[in-house]
Amino acid sequence: MNRMEPLRTIEAGVLEIAYYEVGPADGPPVLLMHGFPYDIHTYAEVAPMLAAQGCHVIVPYMRGYGATRFLSDATPRSGEQAAFGADLLALLDALKIDRAVLAGYDWGGRAACVVAALWPERCAGLVSLNSYNIQNIAKAMEPDTAENEHSLWYQYYFHSERGRAGLAKDRKALTKLLWQLWSPTWPFDDATFARSAAAFDHPDFVDVVIHSYRHRFGLVPGDPAYADIERRLAAQPTITVPAITFDGIDDGVRPPADASAHAHRFSGPRSHRLVPGAGHNLPQEAPRTFADAVLELVPALRSQTTSSS
Template sequence: MINYISTDFLTVAFRQNGPDDAPVLLLLHGWPDDATTWNEVIPPLTDAGYRVITPWLRGFGNTTFRAESTNRTGNAGILALDAIALMDALSIDTFSVIGHDWGANIAESLAVGWPDRVLRIALLSTPPRLGGMPTPPFQHAQLEWYHWFQATKRGEDAVQKDPIGFAHIMWENWSPKGWFTESTFEQVAQSWKNPDFVSVTLHSYRARWDEAEPDEASRQLETAIKTTKTLSLPALYIQGEVDGVNPPYVSENVHEKFTGPFTRIVMPGVGHYPSREAPELLLDHLLMFLAN
């Protein structure tokens, strides 16, 4: 069942599973995806004794802006502020975060901004931005072509005309051939018909490379993320062996960003979407991490 709750700027669509008094896990999806990416891992997590909160990010699914005057921004800092607003609205004080893709960057942003509330983080498929984002080497920049494409006027026009076709290319290229069915893609793509999906997407990718300013409300947090070199909380990084956009070599030095307990796992035969491609194996790693 989808629930709805209002924050200052959003009406957030989310699912909530598990006992109200259980330890809280906030599961954050990435792009292009939606909250259903967690469908296979939610029941085992609740069976293991956790309360699981899975929202749709701003611009996705039925999460909507409350006012036309609110900027349709999507940088990680403002998405982290959205997440904290959701936790506040639910009267949740402390929690752990599991984030995929965009969700991974939101998770680290939460750890930077609210270290007294975030107990541990698991990052899936996307390395942290701590210390700022240097221009990637040519080999990786080629894989991130869609970042640069969206920074151009012609790219913007093309994405606005066919955001679903744009997203389909990512699903085709980021994981092994045949990993998804078209019916699954079509179901998830309903979330990208949100009227603000394109605006949030374009701003997210432009802002990370300084081609757009971050949302003003998140400027202080964005500065903190760029100036924070390491985190000390328990952290897990999960990397698909055949990830087509962030191959294993991209995350080889992720351990340098963490001074506390840290584990990096490369999942064999898995691409960019571990929660969809190998949920049982992912769950094993998550439960071990959460229990320690």
């Protein structure tokens, strides 16, 4: 089984970020961002596909996962969307990457959407599962359909101290259940889950997860360091960069939608695609589909990289 090793580390913002790197250093940069509850091995097949086409691929562990660590004990263990975007921006700065294709899903897709919306000059193109993945916290307490509320049970569970205790008690059993529910047609085996679940044995995993699912509902305050970013996100900024968005038809947490559902949030070129036989973890369930989407956005970046060399 392909393990993404060795890892590199770099200080970026409030974190020491651990990341996997593959492909030519002078190739067009692509950052692949994982979600909850997954890890960098989501991209174990996608990353080499992109590297084989000449891309410089970076796959970081997000805060609270794997070998990524907070630099200070005093930093709040925030899981808010502004923190994810700030982490990604800080990583681009630390790696001296001016502009990259940003691709992700779930938490990682949210980080990519935040950077694409607020710092479009840093994003040459966006690949995002579930389309516009920026939370509208002001409307978070508005009820959804009964079916959609049912699929969000885990979020409401995490609002309680019972949920925090449950996650801390057996994070692997709970996250494996989420894998099964969110990707019901994906026949992953125990070894595949175990390879990723090792990343959840992190001292800050529970704190970051719980804060994330409470903050998005306005139940807890955010880190004051990200207040300005959250204020800008509250305006639901439009994404102007070229984008390819996906929904897995079998997604068990976010029901698939047609392109019109989020069309008003994209003002640049956008292609929206539904993927049959795939659930919430699209890069691992349909790696070729995901890699090909990234490669569609690379040519303009490759041209820019070549002309500036």
